[in-house]
Amino acid sequence: MNIINFDHLSANPILPEVQEAMIDVIRNNYGNPSSQHSLGDAAATALEAARDSVSALINCPVSKEIVFTSGGTESVNHAIKGVAFAKADKGKHIITSNIEHNAVIRSLKRLKLFDYNVTSVSVDKYGMVDPAEIEAAIKDDTILISIMHSNNEIGTIQPIKEIGEIAKARKVLFHSDAVDSVGVVPVDVQELGVDLLSFASNPFYGPAGVGGLYIKRGTAIWPMFDGGVQENNKRAGTENMIGIVGMGKAAEFAKRDMEKRIAHSKMLKEKFLRELPDYLDEYIINGHPEKSLPNHISISLKYIEGESVVLMLDEEGIAVSTRSACAAGALRASHVLLSIGHEFADAQGTMVITFGMENTEEDVERFLAVLKETVVSLREISPLYKK
Amino acid sequence: MNIINFDHLSANPILPEVQEAMIDVIRNNYGNPSSQHSLGDAAATALEAARDSVSALINCPVSKEIVFTSGGTESVNHAIKGVAFAKADKGKHIITSNIEHNAVIRSLKRLKLFDYNVTSVSVDKYGMVDPAEIEAAIKDDTILISIMHSNNEIGTIQPIKEIGEIAKARKVLFHSDAVDSVGVVPVDVQELGVDLLSFASNPFYGPAGVGGLYIKRGTAIWPMFDGGVQENNKRAGTENMIGIVGMGKAAEFAKRDMEKRIAHSKMLKEKFLRELPDYLDEYIINGHPEKSLPNHISISLKYIEGESVVLMLDEEGIAVSTRSACAAGALRASHVLLSIGHEFADAQGTMVITFGMENTEEDVERFLAVLKETVVSLREISPLYKK
Numbered sequence A, B: 001m002n003i004i005n006f007d008h009l010s011a012n013p014i015l016p017e018v019q020e021a022m023i024d025v026i027r028n029n030y031g032n033p034s035s036q037h038s039l040g041d042a043a044a045t046a047l048e049a050a051r052d053s054v055s056a057l058i059n060c061p062v063s064k065e066i067v068f069t070s071g072g073t074e075s076v077n078h079a080i081k082g083v084a085f086a087k088a089d090k091g092k093h094i095i096t097s098n099i100e101h102n103a104v105i106r107s108l109k110r111l112k113l114f115d116y117n118v119t120s121v122s123v124d125k126y127g128m129v130d131p132a133e134i135e136a137a138i139k140d141d142t143i144l145i146s147i148m149h150s151n152n153e154i155g156t157i158q159p160i161k162e163i164g165e166i167a168k169a170r171k172v173l174f175h176s177d178a179v180d181s182v183g184v185v186p187v188d189v190q191e192l193g194v195d196l197l198s199f200a201s202n203p204f205y206g207p208a209g210v211g212g213l214y215i216k217r218g219t220a221i222w223p224m225f226d227g228g229v230q231e232n233n234k235r236a237g238t239e240n241m242i243g244i245v246g247m248g249k250a251a252e253f254a255k256r257d258m259e260k261r262i263a264h265s266k267m268l269k270e271k272f273l274r275e276l277p278d279y280l281d282e283y284i285i286n287g288h289p290e291k292s293l294p295n296h297i298s299i300s301l302k303y304i305e306g307e308s309v310v311l312m313l314d315e316e317g318i319a320v321s322t323r324s325a326c327a328a329g330a331l332r333a334s335h336v337l338l339s340i341g342h343e344f345a346d347a348q349g350t351m352v353i354t355f356g357m358e359n360t361e362e363d364v365e366r367f368l369a370v371l372k373e374t375v376v377s378l379r380e381i382s383p384l385y386k387k
Helices: A016-027 A038-057 A072-086 A102-112 A131-137 A160-169 A241-278 A306-315 A335-339 A344-348 A361-380 B016-027 B038-057 B072-086 B102-112 B131-137 B160-169 B241-278 B306-315 B335-339 B344-348 B361-380
Strands: A066-069 A093-097 A117-121 A142-146 A173-177 A196-200 A211-215 A283-286 A296-301 A350-354 B066-069 B093-097 B117-121 B142-146 B173-177 B196-200 B211-215 B283-286 B296-301 B350-354
Touching: A016 A241, A016 B016, A038 A066, A038 A241, A066 A072, A072 A102, A072 A142, A072 A173, A072 A196, A072 A211, A093 A102, A102 A117, A117 A131, A131 A160, A142 A160, A160 A173, A241 A296, A241 A361, A241 B241, A306 A350, A306 A361, A335 A344, A344 A350, B016 B241, B038 B066, B038 B241, B066 B072, B072 B102, B072 B142, B072 B173, B072 B196, B072 B211, B093 B102, B102 B117, B117 B131, B131 B160, B160 B173, B241 B296, B241 B361, B306 B350, B306 B361, B335 B344, B344 B350
Parallel strands: A093 A117, A093 A142, A142 A173, A173 A196, B093 B117, B093 B142, B142 B173, B173 B196
Antiparallel strands: A066 A211, A196 A211, A283 A296, A296 A350, B066 B211, B196 B211, B283 B296, B296 B350
16 A cells, blocks of 8 residues: 655655665765775765755854764764763753753753753743743853754744844853754754754655754864764764765755745645644644644644554554654653643644655545544544543 | 775675665665554564674574664764763773774773773783783772774784673673674674674675664663664664665675685785785784784884875775774874884884775785885885885
């Protein structure tokens, strides 16, 4: 069965042009960029070309500020732990929000074992952080603020620029986990005023398992991996050239086609939201109504379980998610949905839809029809539902 | 110009069958193994199949003991720092040797900033560690021994099994950095008695930027990356499926063809060493004469600099290395060569040759002839050389 993918958050297809670039690296033995002889020349050139493309995507002034990583999780761990350890003599207080991705939450939890303390600011019903709350939380020993650019579960885009101004004025380093934003919506590290920004290749149709960390010049940070002198001494280890070249190529297309992609996603999102009341009742659309990822919808369907919806839709050839794939193995109610004020039961009934370039209006129509059947049949057997 | 690769340590070609397996993942959108829907099924199946192949290569009893990483450097950092932090309440003393790879040395140096202390045992003139010295170094607060399986610069293979027995008897965890051994020579984690073993895919004709860490069941270790629940909760982050599938396929071939590959390398190595005196004088062959990697030769050429040899050979279409590519950017005399008793000048004149499956006897003959010319012309201009 041909599956319609409405779960681009967990798995994007790789662009055909990106595929070809990666296959070229595989077939033509690019070598090791650190080699002393000319067998490594092609790799060294390709590595820096990829760094330039990625750099351009986020308007990084100097491409050496980009460190290639094995993905968003490594980038986030590197940013948070790397700064925390490097700045320990200045203080051990870190500010974050209570709707961050587990990579942030658990990195901070890990740091608590080293006597760091964390202030986690709350969010409003749209999942929005209030910059004033961040500012109020800053103490003399605050060394880092980490706030995500967009939320992977509800799509809300945070006021990063405002927080960046506060961080700069108060001389606190500022990291943003922008894994679900970079390559999807415009992200400009200079405009945002971030010192560190984490991102990954797969959200913009590059390969999974490769990502980047923007580290502004002069930022005090330790490497995650000690060893060789790769990545300007910021990340030891032989490079994943296949993935890096793919990410570079994907970044080129993301920059070139961003407006077109946003328009397409927005059109599908608006169609879905506009027509949904014709199919279903008793649901909540999560996240901010405007300041939100254009390709993202989170819906809490009352009286039923998101997991069951996902499984039944899968049988009908439609892929959606309850929330991020990273948390799929963890059977707990979403901390994000509870943070925006949902009851446990509503949080459990949540489905995340993420659109991609290959989705069509017909896909959305089929989706709505199948979703209606699914929800009706699940509600019929739900003890919570009374007609 | 077609370059003859005698630097397989820094860059192996990827086996054609491995290339095809990776291209299949790229073209057929395997998805995300953590997805809740069937789009991720192919990835989940491929991930576990790769884990089984890699597991079989090192005779790991349970495939879940394998954690996929972004390469040898991550594996080593994970093993050393992960155990050190997890066992901090038991003690902060770690034993290693003074010829380890920089990933080990610098991870341990990093730990010193957290008040860990390190005993670094010396080696003999062949670069061999004496297990009795390891045993003598064990203290009440020793939590970890980390000794490489084979040395990347001089090829010497350490008495890992003997050290494993000591570690077990003294109840100290034992890690071996086997990056240059796994897939090249037989490595059996059960026979060696290691608790942790680091390895990478590229030494056995898989892709670079992907590796593994064997973690024996029940070993106390922290993850490097906090976040999602991937890799049995031992390594968060969306998987590099393309690399992992490549590594799995390469592991299959490494296991199947190991004897044949060893015989081929050994034949070339022996031919080179046998014929070398007909071409050159005043050189030292480094490393143990028998207990050594079959594909590895390290030669210190008196009166000249290894860097110059590498550059001149490169112009003649022959790729060799002065030492590991990871250290190529670092202009210092090799700590390994100084540790086995070389003078600074001899250490500087060292060249590392690593053979591969595609090298032929004719390649070796051409190499010897070109090497002679190179060395003669470099010695002619050397102020150290007196005819």
